[in-house]
Amino acid sequence: MQTYIFPQRSAWPSILQRPSIDHESLETTVDTILRDVKLNGDNAIKKYAALFDGVAVENTLVDETEFAEAKSSVNEELKNAINLAKENITLFHERQQTQPEMIETMPGVFCWRKNVAIEKVGLYIPGGSAPLFSTLLMLGIPARIAGSREIIVCTPSDKNGKINPVILYVADLLGLKKVYKIGGVQAIGAMAYGTETVPQVSKIFGPGNQYVTCAKQLINKQGVAIDMPAGPSEVAVYADETAHPAFVAADLLSQAEHGADSQVLLVAKTEAFIEVVKQAIYSQLQNLERKNIAEKALQNSSFIVMKDTNEAFGLLNEYAPEHLIIASDDAEALAGLVVNAGSVFIGHYSPESVGDYASGTNHTLPTNSFAKAYSGVSLDSFVKKITFQQLTKEGLVNIGTAVEQMATAEGLQAHKEAVSIRLNEILKK
Amino acid sequence: MQTYIFPQRSAWPSILQRPSIDHESLETTVDTILRDVKLNGDNAIKKYAALFDGVAVENTLVDETEFAEAKSSVNEELKNAINLAKENITLFHERQQTQPEMIETMPGVFCWRKNVAIEKVGLYIPGGSAPLFSTLLMLGIPARIAGSREIIVCTPSDKNGKINPVILYVADLLGLKKVYKIGGVQAIGAMAYGTETVPQVSKIFGPGNQYVTCAKQLINKQGVAIDMPAGPSEVAVYADETAHPAFVAADLLSQAEHGADSQVLLVAKTEAFIEVVKQAIYSQLQNLERKNIAEKALQNSSFIVMKDTNEAFGLLNEYAPEHLIIASDDAEALAGLVVNAGSVFIGHYSPESVGDYASGTNHTLPTNSFAKAYSGVSLDSFVKKITFQQLTKEGLVNIGTAVEQMATAEGLQAHKEAVSIRLNEILKK
Numbered sequence: 001m002q003t004y005i006f007p008q009r010s011a012w013p014s015i016l017q018r019p020s021i022d023h024e025s026l027e028t029t030v031d032t033i034l035r036d037v038k039l040n041g042d043n044a045i046k047k048y049a050a051l052f053d054g055v056a057v058e059n060t061l062v063d064e065t066e067f068a069e070a071k072s073s074v075n076e077e078l079k080n081a082i083n084l085a086k087e088n089i090t091l092f093h094e095r096q097q098t099q100p101e102m103i104e105t106m107p108g109v110f111c112w113r114k115n116v117a118i119e120k121v122g123l124y125i126p127g128g129s130a131p132l133f134s135t136l137l138m139l140g141i142p143a144r145i146a147g148s149r150e151i152i153v154c155t156p157s158d159k160n161g162k163i164n165p166v167i168l169y170v171a172d173l174l175g176l177k178k179v180y181k182i183g184g185v186q187a188i189g190a191m192a193y194g195t196e197t198v199p200q201v202s203k204i205f206g207p208g209n210q211y212v213t214c215a216k217q218l219i220n221k222q223g224v225a226i227d228m229p230a231g232p233s234e235v236a237v238y239a240d241e242t243a244h245p246a247f248v249a250a251d252l253l254s255q256a257e258h259g260a261d262s263q264v265l266l267v268a269k270t271e272a273f274i275e276v277v278k279q280a281i282y283s284q285l286q287n288l289e290r291k292n293i294a295e296k297a298l299q300n301s302s303f304i305v306m307k308d309t310n311e312a313f314g315l316l317n318e319y320a321p322e323h324l325i326i327a328s329d330d331a332e333a334l335a336g337l338v339v340n341a342g343s344v345f346i347g348h349y350s351p352e353s354v355g356d357y358a359s360g361t362n363h364t365l366p367t368n369s370f371a372k373a374y375s376g377v378s379l380d381s382f383v384k385k386i387t388f389q390q391l392t393k394e395g396l397v398n399i400g401t402a403v404e405q406m407a408t409a410e411g412l413q414a415h416k417e418a419v420s421i422r423l424n425e426i427l428k429k
Numbered sequence: 430m431q432t433y434i435f436p437q438r439s440a441w442p443s444i445l446q447r448p449s450i451d452h453e454s455l456e457t458t459v460d461t462i463l464r465d466v467k468l469n470g471d472n473a474i475k476k477y478a479a480l481f482d483g484v485a486v487e488n489t490l491v492d493e494t495e496f497a498e499a500k501s502s503v504n505e506e507l508k509n510a511i512n513l514a515k516e517n518i519t520l521f522h523e524r525q526q527t528q529p530e531m532i533e534t535m536p537g538v539f540c541w542r543k544n545v546a547i548e549k550v551g552l553y554i555p556g557g558s559a560p561l562f563s564t565l566l567m568l569g570i571p572a573r574i575a576g577s578r579e580i581i582v583c584t585p586s587d588k589n590g591k592i593n594p595v596i597l598y599v600a601d602l603l604g605l606k607k608v609y610k611i612g613g614v615q616a617i618g619a620m621a622y623g624t625e626t627v628p629q630v631s632k633i634f635g636p637g638n639q640y641v642t643c644a645k646q647l648i649n650k651q652g653v654a655i656d657m658p659a660g661p662s663e664v665a666v667y668a669d670e671t672a673h674p675a676f677v678a679a680d681l682l683s684q685a686e687h688g689a690d691s692q693v694l695l696v697a698k699t700e701a702f703i704e705v706v707k708q709a710i711y712s713q714l715q716n717l718e719r720k721n722i723a724e725k726a727l728q729n730s731s732f733i734v735m736k737d738t739n740e741a742f743g744l745l746n747e748y749a750p751e752h753l754i755i756a757s758d759d760a761e762a763l764a765g766l767v768v769n770a771g772s773v774f775i776g777h778y779s780p781e782s783v784g785d786y787a788s789g790t791n792h793t794l795p796t797n798s799f800a801k802a803y804s805g806v807s808l809d810s811f812v813k814k815i816t817f818q819q820l821t822k823e824g825l826v827n828i829g830t831a832v833e834q835m836a837t838a839e840g841l842q843a844h845k846e847a848v849s850i851r852l853n854e855i856l857k858k
Contacts, residue, residue: 023650070632081834088534088828092709095532096542103524104518105789116768118802134835166838193533202802221452223658224803244854257843262650289842335817339545346819351847351853354820357835360534360826361816371633373547373654375814385804388764388788390775391783399517405510406563406786413718414686418679418780419695421713425673426778 001278003303009314016319018231018368019131019300020262023214030214037189042196049156057161060197062168062179070168071195076106081171085137085358089423092360093142096379107384108395115383117147118225120199122191123176124206127156127183131164132207138377139205140174151176151203156183173269184208186216191262192224203227205364205377211267221370227377231368232261235352236341237301238312238334239268239277243327244348249280251325251351252301253294260296264305265319267312274303313337318372342371393426430707434700438743445748446666447660447797448690452643452715454742459614459643466618471625478585484593486590491597491608493800500598501799511599513788514566521789522571525808529817537824544812546576547654549628551620552605553635556585556612560593563785567792567806570605574761575811580605581620581630584597585612615635617644621653632656633808634754634793656806660797665770667741667763668697668706672756673777678709679755680780682723689725692749694740695732703732722807741767749800752781771800822855 004015036044042060049055063113100114123139125132136153143151150187155178157163162183171179180198182190188208194200203225204216213230220226235255237249252264268274281298285291306312313334316324320340328334331347342365343355364377391399400423407415431588433444465473471489478484489666519682529543552568554561563581572580583606586592589626592610600608609627611619617637624630632654634644642659649655664684681693699702708725714720735741741765745753749769757763767773771794774781785792793806836844 037596039856040787041447041449041786054740078838079836081831081838084535084548084828085835088538091534091539092532095530101524104514105519105520105787109738109783109788111515111521111789114635119768120801121689131839135837177631219652221646221658223797223799225799229652246850247847248567250843250850251464254841254847255636284843284846289840294843332819336814339548340816343816346817349825349851350818350820351823353832354538354825354828355816355818356844357832358528359538359820360532360540361818370652370654370812371815372549373813376816377813378814380544380809380814380817383804384437384769384795384800384802385807386561386767386770386800386810387772387780387807388775388790389784389786389790390761391788393778393781396778396783399513399783402510402513403786405507406514407782409507409510410563411718412683412686414683414713414723415681415782415785417713417717418676418683418782421675421679422778422780 001298001301001303003271003274005305006307007304012213012318015304015383017300018263018320023210023217026211027218028176029159030211030252031218033185033295034189034215034218037186037195038193040135043053043258045182045186045190045195053156055157055159055161057181060182060303062163067168067172068122070165071172072164076397077165082137082173086141086173087139088358088360089141090145093379097145106111106395106398108392109389109399110391111387111389112231113385113387116386118203119384120150120201121148121382122201122204124187124204124208124212125153125155125167125213126208126212127158130168133164133166133170134142134363136167140170140176142362142377142379142382144174146379148382151178151181152199154182154187154191155179157181158200163234178285183216185211188212188219194221203379204332226429227266229365229370231369232263233258233320233366234263234367235325236265236267236316236319237325237327238316239266239273239327240330241273242329245273245276246280247348247351248277248327249284252281252411253284253288254351254353255323256301257288257378260293262297264297264301264334265321267306268303268400269305269307271305274305283371296309309334313380320369322367322371325350325352340372342376386402395413396422397426430727430730430732431811432444432700432703432777434734435736436733441744441747444731444733445744446751448694450638452646455640455643456647457782459640460647462614463618463644463647466615466624468624474615474619476626476781481613482585483600484586484588486586486610489611491592491610496601499594499808500601502594503598507595511602512567515602517787517789518566518632518699520647522574522808526574526762532569535824535827537821538818539820540816541820542814542816545580545815546812547632548577549579549630550577551581551583551630551633551812553616553633553637554582554584555637556587556594558597562593562599563792564636565599569599569605571806572811573603575808577811579628579630580607581601582608583611583616583620584608590773591850614640614644617641617648621651622646634810637845645647655793656793657803658799659796661692662687663692663796664752664754665696666693666754667747668695668702668756669759670698670702671676674702674705675709676777677706677756677844678713682713682717683780683782685726685730686717686719686722686751687726691726692751693726693730696735696745697732698734698736700734703734722766732778736857738763739766749798751794751796751800754779754781754813768799771795771805814837825851826855
């Protein structure tokens with residue numbers, strides 16, 4: 001935990017540096033597994049499940065009995081909570097649908113775009129310490145709204161060949177019937193190349209450890225689309241004198257508990273405020289089950305005092321946080337200063353947790369400063385926007401000469417001729 | 430040129446196979462150049478310009494005199510044509526702007542998305558046999574509409590250190606003043622890492638040869654966004670008995686002249702029609718300046734007879750062409766069958782050329798079957814969609830319990846506490 005007081009702009013890059021991630025050293029291992037899955041399909045998958053996870057799964061596809069068992073084992077309170085989240089996420093993502101709008105760019109020249117679902121998508125849900133059923137909601141709901149024809153889910157089983165029941169419950173709730181007990185690099189390979197049992201997909205979504213991330217990068221380079229590049233989760237909080245230090249501390253801890261590599265950043269107006277937040281952090285930390293993880297994450301974290309508000313947001317935009325919480329009575333106006341962020345939480349009663357689970361926005365967001373160029377997952381992530389155009393004869397006459405001129409100037413005569421041959425036919429008549 | 434009559438579905442994958450592209454063999458070379466540019470900046474750029482292009486450029490940044498010279502050397506007819514194209518492209522891309530829409534997903538929970546321009550973007554315009562000023566229109570116009578603060582253009586100079594005047598004219602017309610005489614891998618490296626003279630950008634757009642493509646892949650893996658993966662340009666034409674064989678031949682040739690690695694595909698209802706088109710191709714080919722290139726491209730090309738219309742579009746969707754021309758009186762209805770394509774040209778008077786230059790749609794499109802998961806460049810490509818949320822106290826009370834339940838079920842206690850600490854404060858009062 002490092003505190004910086006009024007840092008000079010020249011010092012920002014070093015202050016804002018993320019813990020570096022070295023995927024290259026993993027590449028050889030990951031590449032070997034991917035090639036094996038491509039070549040040997042299901043056999044390779046079984047081999048690595050045994051080797052890495054000590055699991056022997058005969059049928060990787062989850063069956064109806066397992067779905068039914070899962071459904072009966074989830075308590076009603078959690079089902080209600082999941083249902084509320086589902087409603088909000090559905091509403092927010094349904095409103096992202098757009099209808100084609102035909103534009104007559106000049107008389108007789110009609111152009112439009114139409115959103116068409118990506119036909120086959122794969123969703124990866126990690127296993128491990130936290131069963132991320134919320135991620136399945138965040139990916140499965142927009143996939144269903146978009147209308148993807150084939151939605152594959154891969155998630156690793158435990159040592160007994162079981163998948164977390166809440167994950168299965170959510171899959172069933174969303175009508176996702178193709179859930180495979182496959183994890184890690186081999187899951188990414190299975191979806192990228194297809195195997196005897198797992199269908200090949202065109203785009204792969206979902207978080208994962210550094211091996212999964214590396215695998216997604218490699219298959220992306222081979223032409224399979226991915227949601228976005230991934231890095232450890234992170235939050236930045238801007239807090240002024242109107243902020244509640246205990247709330248700020250709770251928000252920072254809720255990020256820090258994600259993993260030892262998570263990063264939290266607090267930008268405040270005074271050193272005194274930062275000290276109060278630090279005390280609140282230590283006090284709240286004592287009661288956390290994931291105390292050790294949070295403590296490690298806090299070691300990577302920075303507390304920065306900034307005098308000028310515009311400069312503070314300049315620094316935050318330079319950092320481009322995955323999550324940005326604006327803890328201020330003036331938060332609504334300050335939100336207008338945000339240029340680079342994945343998702344922004346405005347005011348004292350909008351903790352990141354609500355967006356992580358249930359408010360409706362997506363929690364799959366760009367980390368590692370990728371928010372400078374990438375958006376979080378949305379309905380857009382599951383569709384292609386295909387352009388269409390239709391010209392009348394009049395339209396081609398209106399635009400034809402310009403196209404002939406430009407094609408000629410680019411030295412592409414056949415491009416010109418494709419217009420000329422039509423103009424000759426039209427004007428001859 | 431290969432003709433297939435009523436191919437079985439099992440034969441489709443081999444018929445639709447693209448010429449394979451092997452970027453991996455280039456990777457070592459490209460990686461070396463990128464590392465050198467990252468380490469040595471402008472000096473490395475000069476070194477490679479001399480080595481690969483035999484050019485010694487002292488000042489890579491184009492100056493006002495060069496813009497003025499270019500402007501005076503472009504003839505008025507071409508200027509008018511470019512202006513018409515600019516108007517149409519501007520209109521089509523301006524209409525892609527969206528305003529934030531606030532959605533109250535449940536009482537007191539407000540969520541919305543806001544489009545914010547990517548601040549720094551780089552546009553690569555190849556040199557070589559065809560000066561692609563049209564690509565500068567297609568990338569520069571949406572970048573300007575989005576409002577990117579810094580727009581960098583890199584394009585190689587000729588042996589005399591000059592850039593094609595039409596490219597400079599278009600840059601000037603669009604108000605793009607940062608044009609650098611840098612080409613190839615070193616241009617991608619310069620924009621990805623920044624040098625003493627070239628600013629670093631967050632996203633790189635534009636076509637290029639296989640070295641440039643490989644460089645874009647590598648910097649993408651390092652976290653710099655790119656427009657899309659690239660492959661050779663391609664067109665598929667669907668033509669029924671109402672199509673004009675001479676028009677179809679002209680459209681196929683306009684694609685074939687792009688490069689020896691371009692691919693064209695014709696799907697027709699009868700073998701007789703295909704024969705007539707082939708004759709028209711041979712006849713039109715004789716007069717083309719780029720005859721040799723087009724002939725080579727035609728060697729990679731397939732002519733397929735399909736009986737059933739739905740099956741024909743099944744095959745076309747499986748191919749997922751960059752450009753799809755539907756040459757039929759019934760084209761409008763048939764366009765509804767398109768699931769995978771970059772851009773679709775409907776009817777007898779909508780040649781691909783109009784979309785390549787001037788109708789308004791973007792010509793930077795997904796090739797190599799990437800249209801299954803990727804869209805062409807649009808205004809979306811130059812913005813991030815940032816999500817925002819703001820909860821009232823009432824909103825947090827309404828959603829809080831659900832979030833607490835879900836966080837607890839995922840084993841993320843600090844996520845729960847960030848809500849609980851606020852609920853305690855609200856409900857105490």
